[in-house]
Amino acid sequence: MSVVTAAPMEHRSPLRSLGWAIPALVILVILPWVTDQYQTILLAYGLVMGIAALGFNLLLGYTGLLSFGHSAYFGVGAYTVALMVKYLGVTSMELFLAGAIVACVLVTAVFGVACVRYTRIFFGILTMALSQVLWSLAFKFFWVTGGTDGLRVPTPTLLGFVTGKGDKIAFLATAYYYYVLGVFILAVAVMWVIVNSPFGRALQAIRDNEVRAEFVGIQIRRYRWVAFMVSGVFTGLAGALWVPLNGLTTPDIMHWTFSGEIVFMTVLGGFRSFTGPIIGAIVFNYLKTYAVGYTVYWQGLLGLILVVLVLSLPTGIVGTADRLWARWRAK
Amino acid sequence: MDTVVIHLLNALLYASVLFLIAGGLSLIYGVMRIVNLAHGNLYAFGAYVTAWVVGTQVARLQASGGEPSQWLLLALLPVGALAAAAVGALLEPTLLRPFYKRAEEYQLLVTFGLLMILDDVIRFLWGPYPLTASVLFENFGSVNIGESIYPTYNFLVIAVGGLAAVFLWAFIYRTRFGVVLRATSQDMRMASALGVNVNRVYVQAFTLGCLMAGLGGAIIVPSQSAVLGMGVDALILSFIVVVVGGLGSLEGALLGALIVGVVREAGIAWFPEIELAVLYLIAAVVLLIRPAGLFGRA
Numbered sequence: 001m002s003v004v005t006a007a008p009m010e011h012r013s014p015l016r017s018l019g020w021a022i023p024a025l026v027i028l029v030i031l032p033w034v035t036d037q038y039q040t041i042l043l044a045y046g047l048v049m050g051i052a053a054l055g056f057n058l059l060l061g062y063t064g065l066l067s068f069g070h071s072a073y074f075g076v077g078a079y080t081v082a083l084m085v086k087y088l089g090v091t092s093m094e095l096f097l098a099g100a101i102v103a104c105v106l107v108t109a110v111f112g113v114a115c116v117r118y119t120r121i122f123f124g125i126l127t128m129a130l131s132q133v134l135w136s137l138a139f140k141f142f143w144v145t146g147g148t149d150g151l152r153v154p155t156p157t158l159l160g161f162v163t164g165k166g167d168k169i170a171f172l173a174t175a176y177y178y179y180v181l182g183v184f185i186l187a188v189a190v191m192w193v194i195v196n197s198p199f200g201r202a203l204q205a206i207r208d209n210e211v212r213a214e215f216v217g218i219q220i221r222r223y224r225w226v227a228f229m230v231s232g233v234f235t236g237l238a239g240a241l242w243v244p245l246n247g248l249t250t251p252d253i254m255h256w257t258f259s260g261e262i263v264f265m266t267v268l269g270g271f272r273s274f275t276g277p278i279i280g281a282i283v284f285n286y287l288k289t290y291a292v293g294y295t296v297y298w299q300g301l302l303g304l305i306l307v308v309l310v311l312s313l314p315t316g317i318v319g320t321a322d323r324l325w326a327r328w329r330a331k
Numbered sequence: 332m333d334t335v336v337i338h339l340l341n342a343l344l345y346a347s348v349l350f351l352i353a354g355g356l357s358l359i360y361g362v363m364r365i366v367n368l369a370h371g372n373l374y375a376f377g378a379y380v381t382a383w384v385v386g387t388q389v390a391r392l393q394a395s396g397g398e399p400s401q402w403l404l405l406a407l408l409p410v411g412a413l414a415a416a417a418v419g420a421l422l423e424p425t426l427l428r429p430f431y432k433r434a435e436e437y438q439l440l441v442t443f444g445l446l447m448i449l450d451d452v453i454r455f456l457w458g459p460y461p462l463t464a465s466v467l468f469e470n471f472g473s474v475n476i477g478e479s480i481y482p483t484y485n486f487l488v489i490a491v492g493g494l495a496a497v498f499l500w501a502f503i504y505r506t507r508f509g510v511v512l513r514a515t516s517q518d519m520r521m522a523s524a525l526g527v528n529v530n531r532v533y534v535q536a537f538t539l540g541c542l543m544a545g546l547g548g549a550i551i552v553p554s555q556s557a558v559l560g561m562g563v564d565a566l567i568l569s570f571i572v573v574v575v576g577g578l579g580s581l582e583g584a585l586l587g588a589l590i591v592g593v594v595r596e597a598g599i600a601w602f603p604e605i606e607l608a609v610l611y612l613i614a615a616v617v618l619l620i621r622p623a624g625l626f627g628r629a
Contacts, residue, residue: 066436114619121366121435122622125574129614132567136607257563260368260443267440297455303447310440311429 020275028181037173041245042289044177046282047184048241053266053277054191055234060263061271062195063227064207065119069111069127070262072134073232075254076100076107077239079138082151082249091163093156093179096240104236105229107134112228116221119210128256135254150250153243172245180241187234188278194230195274203227235262261288264306270316279317333477338596340476344485346592347492351547353569353576354499354584355540361579362516362536365427368442370544371566372449373415377545378552378561379457381411385464385553401470408467408549415545416538423537428530446563454559467553488550495546496585503581512536516579568595571614577624586625 028047032040052074059065077100084090084099111130118126138145145151155171157163158179163171194200205213206220214220243249252258261284269280287305291298313320356370384407392399426445430438471483503509514522515532523529547565548557572591576583591610598606617624 060436066439068439114615118618118622121439121578122618124439125366125570126615126618129570129574129611129618133608133611133615136611137605140604140607256567263436263440263443267436297451299447300451300455303444303451306444306447307426307441310437310444314433314437 025185032174032177037169040173040177041169042285043282044172044180044245045242046285047180048238048245049262049265049281049285050238050278051184051187051241052235052238052262053269053281054187055231055238056262057266057271057277058191058195058203058227058231058234060266061273061277062200062207063203063224065116065224065228066124066263067115067127067231068124068256068259068263069129069131070232070235071254071256071258072111072127072131073104073108073235074239074242074258074262075131075134075138075249075251076103076232077236078243078249078253079145079151079239080104080236081240081243082153083144085153086151091154091157093158093244096156096243097183097237100236100240101233104233108229108232108236109225112225112232116224116228128259131254131256131259135251135256138251138254145251148251150248152248154247156244176244180245183237183241187237191234192274199223199226264302267314268306268309268316270318270320272315273318273322276316276318283317333479336476337479337481338600340481340485340489342589342592342596343489343492344592345595346588347489347495348547348551349568349572349591350492350585350588351495351543351550352565353572353588354495354581355543355547356566356569357573357576357579357581357584358543359537359540360573361581362512363427363431363533365430365438366442366578367445367540368439368566369445369449370540370569371562371564372446372453373418373541373562374544374548374565375453375557375562376418376449377411377415377548378557379411379453379462379548380414380545381408381549382462382464382552382557383457384410385467386462389466399466399470401467404464404467404470408553409546411549411552412542412546415548416542419541420534420538423534424530427537428533446566450559450562453562457557459559461556461558462552463556464553465556482554484554488554491546491550495543496581499543499581508535568610571610574614574624575617577626580624580626583624583626 028043031043052070055073056067056070059067080100080103081096084096090096090099111127114130115123115126139147141147142149155163155168155176158175195203202213202218202223205216205218206223210220239253242253265280265284266277267280268284269278270276288298288302291301295301309316315323352370352374355373356367359365359367359370385404388404388407389399422445426441427438430441468482468484471487473480473482474486475481503512511522511527511532512535514525515527515529515536519529522532548561568591572584572587574587575590576585576587590613594610594613595606598609602609
């Protein structure tokens, strides 16, 4: 029994997908002019988490591996940026992203070798245990990582000339928002190419039937290992983009409960579609922000939503919308 | 010499509580093949209920001018365990039962949601401040070990942990219910075909697992105190225990609890910075060498 049962991933034709993507893109581009700064920054957070969930879903949705340790790679991205500021005095965002990618490749390459030997629940527990190693290091080595106080990260320099001198909020809501949007579009495009490449098809073959995939000549472990790295790097990239937005990185983002949040948003959107995790991440971001503002018991509220969601809408927002759309068209 | 004895006693103390929590987790996995992420919250629930009951009794007695008898307070300890068991008996049929036939990730997600809910239920019921039952701990006084002193209450915790292990072993290997439990764990369909009411076994196993977690919380709360977040910490430690010992194996949980207890105590004494990292690495290494754990069956 594979982790993901039945229902092959739906493949839309590229043209039909563009029909959805272009209006969405137009909205994302003009939104900062329509809404206030707070809403724009909130959306930037959502887009960043979208990249993280997109990376995560390469493993869950496409390879059939449920990781409960993706907070580690998000944290590696974030802490790489913070340590580059602290020890190297770097301010360039491009260098931050490059550094985060390199660090994540190294960490996921090592972790991946260990993790891809297992599937199902053991894969989940192993990824969780390894992520907790990093969390405890970030937590305990306070003279390097600042411990629970975390590390502050000032606003970076974008593309070598745009700086956040002066109004930090305005910088985050305009220049940095568009920077995030740019990286987001790039990440979505790259991921789209990956999942539709022969490599992506091979991953889906492994997910659907491991034995058959091996008979066809796919080297299962090597494919899983590469998928693990790509997935971790996307999530690490999101971590690097997240730090300047938050201005601070703390060990919380390495803790396994944050991995749970990444799983939550992916399932919320629907892990059996390409766009599901992105939509799930953006919706989850609003959900969490407003739940925190609405009640001190926001965690319980989110838990309740998660339980109801898993009980009644297991295909998530996108899966449910697809079904309703198909039913409406059939009439 | 004294310090070695005290370190060993502390290691046993950790191991006792960890065995109760992780043993419950392992029992539930062994029978139902569910990893209950909310298990740590049931341990926290047991701790809170006991602290609350003991606290209100002490306050009531002191208001009427009496001194709380420590035997009465001791008799109140299991209340927390029973409360956790009751919660378990309620949760299994309502929330978990619909998920046995579905993919694993849904089971993990629903228990993760439960973790978030129970965390806030505790916050709602008892507020954000720690709850203590330290009267019980202090009443027992301390004993001298060489030139050091050691709290007598800790011996009680170690004894309860040991007794629980013995009772559980007898229960599972020497009673009729144990036979049914093991049969269901080995082959649920076969057991069902032979006339075992699997649903009932599941409820009983889950309740027993929760009872153990609640008991762990109840006996440790007088010497520590009930705080928010204790559940998640305990869950992670008991994950290490079951991974080292083998998911689904009680002997493994006992051995794992002893290993984790010793390493933790040694870590706090000699390498505090990497104490947690060492524990997680041990778990990762065991998973790599023996994925089913030291006592596990794949």
